[in-house]
Amino acid sequence: MPQHVLAIVDRPSREAPGTDAAPWRFVDPGSPQLTALDLGATRGDGIFESLSVGHGRAQALDHHLRRFARSAAMLDLPAPDLDIWRAVxxxxxxxxxxxxxxFVKIVMTRGIEYGDRPTGWAYGSVSPDFTKERTQGVAVVMLDRGYRHDVEQTSPWLLAGAKTLSYAINRAVGREAARRGADDVVFVSSDGIVLEGPTSTVVYRRGNELLTPGTGLGILDGTTQANVFRWAEQQGLATSFELTTPDLxxxxDAAWLVSSVRLAAPINAIDDEPFPVDAxxxxAMNEWLAALDD
Structure with missing residues (x-):
């Protein structure tokens, strides 16, 4: 049973010049595949999605594909052929x-510099063990993201809300969290609104209501957050979007960073202050998420 699988997608978009080859092909994941001239490598000019796989089934597949297409449109990339991406x-x-x-990570870049075809691939792997994060939780620090909460409306060219390969800042904030003795980060806008984690969505509980930061904030449309809300509603809880401040x-009563592969990691400290964890x-939330088959 392989631990890693790599498929090169030779026909990632119907809008780009085609090829007579099959839509995709499996290749050796340990062999070089990407040219040094690819704009995904040299400029971070591309998009990606990471899908959780449980018991052989892709979770939130349609939601991930919609977000993949939205990110492509925001970057003016050729529209991904979602039928081919679903199949691969x-x-x-x-x-x-x-x-x-x-998990399966799908990637589409603008392709080779001065070329006319995007590059695409899908990488599948066994997930790391996130038992510690799911049970003991994560300590977070709040860091200023450097722009206002309405940046999606005021400055759409900053691509807030697109899932791009430009991850240098997200990696940098992880290192800053480690320097501060924390595990992860919650971004806050320059005008004091809670946004999201570098690779996750913020979800919190107040009484019998589960909430997440409001829409139109230049943050990702969380696939796992949507599933968490489905689960909460099945438990009789109300769900809502809210313009959230750090004090809120x-x-x-409890809070989580939720994401496709790690699932729900409870927050156990905020800026060095202990925070309650509802184990x-x-x-129950993680058990339901791990068993999802759609």
Whole structure:
């Protein structure tokens, strides 16, 4: 049973010049595949999605594909052929053939500099063990993202809300969190509105209501957050979007960073201040997320 699978997508978009080759092909994940002239490598000029796989099934597949297409449109990339991307995701999962937790990451770049065809690939792998993060939780620091909460409306060219390969800042804030003795980060806008984590969505509980920062903030449309809300509604909880301040978050009964592969990691400290963890609630949430088959 392979631990890693790589498929090169030779026909990632119907809008780009075609090829007579098959839509995709499996290749050796340990062999070089990407040219040094690819704009994904030299400029971070591309998009990606990471899908959780549970028991051989892709989770939130349609939501991820919609977000993939939206990110492409925001970057003026050729529209991805979602039928081909769906098929290659399912083929990658079948090739990986792992009974437990896994993930598939799909990537589309603008292609070779001065070329006319995007580059695409899908990488499947067995997931890391996130038991510690899911049970003990993560300590977070709040860091200024450097722009206002309405940047999506005022400055759409900054691509707030697109899932791009330009991850230098997200990696940098992770190192800053480590320097401060924390595990992760919650971004706050320059005018004091809670946004998201570098690779996650913020969800918090207040009484019998589960909430997440409001829409139109230049943050990702969270796939896992949407599923968490589905689960919460099944438990009889209300769900809502809210313009969230740091004080509102600190006053919550519990809070989580939720993402496709790590699932729900409870926040156990904010800026060095201990924060309550609801272990039973978290365990039930993660059990449901891990068992999802759509």
């Amino acid at each position: 995701i399912l083929a990658t999962i079948a090739e990986l053939d792992h009974p437990g937790e896994a 978050l600190r006053s919550a 039973a609630f978290t365990a």
